[in-house]
Amino acid sequence: MKFLIIGDVIGKTGRKALKYFLPELISKEKPDFIVANGENSAGGFGITKKVFDELISMGIDVITSGNHIWDKKEVFQFIDEEKRLLRPANYPPNVNGRGFEIYEKSGKKIGVVNLMGRVFMGIPLDCPFRTFDQIYEMIRDKVDYLIVDFHAEATSEKTAFGFYVDGRADVVFGTHSHVPTADEQVLPNGTAYITDVGLTGAVYSVIGMKIDEPIKKFLTGISEKYSVATDGFLLNCIIVEKNAEKNEIRRVKLVKE
Ligand code: FE2
Numbered sequence: 001m002k003f004l005i006i007g008d009v010i011g012k013t014g015r016k017a018l019k020y021f022l023p024e025l026i027s028k029e030k031p032d033f034i035v036a037n038g039e040n041s042a043g044g045f046g047i048t049k050k051v052f053d054e055l056i057s058m059g060i061d062v063i064t065s066g067n068h069i070w071d072k073k074e075v076f077q078f079i080d081e082e083k084r085l086l087r088p089a090n091y092p093p094n095v096n097g098r099g100f101e102i103y104e105k106s107g108k109k110i111g112v113v114n115l116m117g118r119v120f121m122g123i124p125l126d127c128p129f130r131t132f133d134q135i136y137e138m139i140r141d142k143v144d145y146l147i148v149d150f151h152a153e154a155t156s157e158k159t160a161f162g163f164y165v166d167g168r169a170d171v172v173f174g175t176h177s178h179v180p181t182a183d184e185q186v187l188p189n190g191t192a193y194i195t196d197v198g199l200t201g202a203v204y205s206v207i208g209m210k211i212d213e214p215i216k217k218f219l220t221g222i223s224e225k226y227s228v229a230t231d232g233f234l235l236n237c238i239i240v241e242k243n244a245e246k247n248e249i250r251r252v253k254l255v256k257e
Pocket of ligand 1: 066068176
């Protein structure tokens with residue numbers, strides 16, 4: 001089984017990078033299952049139905065998310081019905097949408113769980129570690145593979161989570177920081193892990209946004225609305241291969257300046 005996992009797709013520039021790089025990447029790697037974090041895919045904040053359909057039409061099987069999932073209010077109109085769109089599972093009960101789902105691909109059942117960290121996130125969510133335990137007990141016998149998107153700011157929280165679920169999840173990938181980390185590894189009990197996959201979006205940007213806007217904020221302390229950067233584009237992803245002989249994770253970065 002081969003998984004292609006794409007980090008946070010940032011706005012139109014991110015979608016442009018996917019359109020440019022994904023067809024060749026798919027034909028070269030032949031992944032069985034593709035996951036992308038799409039919480040910033042519409043204008044840099046949130047996701048719309050049109051953008052969701054665009055991502056799915058490119059061959060992405062599941063779109064995960066995080067704190068920005070609610071930014072475009074139209075998401076409330078389709079997230080309850082749309083099984084291929086996940087929001088963090090540790091939002092309180094009765095929040096719209098779903099935090100995990102089981103999919104079928106290449107004759108295998110693949111569980112995907114979306115969780116969000118609590119350190120530096122400012123959102124009073126349930127414990128992601130214990131939420132994972134509960135979901136794992138519910139679905140462990142129903143899936144062949146289990147993938148987790150852990151959407152969090154603190155590298156320590158993500159790394160601790162990776163070790164906490166080592167041997168239970170097949171893949172744990174971090175999102176949210178938009179900056180790729182060079183720590184991809186197979187943990188001692190077999191979980192393929194990376195702290196952050198990194199963004200798919202502009203090359204010259206501050207985490208996907210136009211450079212001058214965050215600089216101005218840091219200089220003045222005044223927040224303004226950020227806009228998606230457009231200079232150059234890149235795709236950051238990981239490829240995870242798991243079978244009887246192989247358990248491998250590798251990073252791929254494709255850049256067009
Ligand atoms: Fe986020």
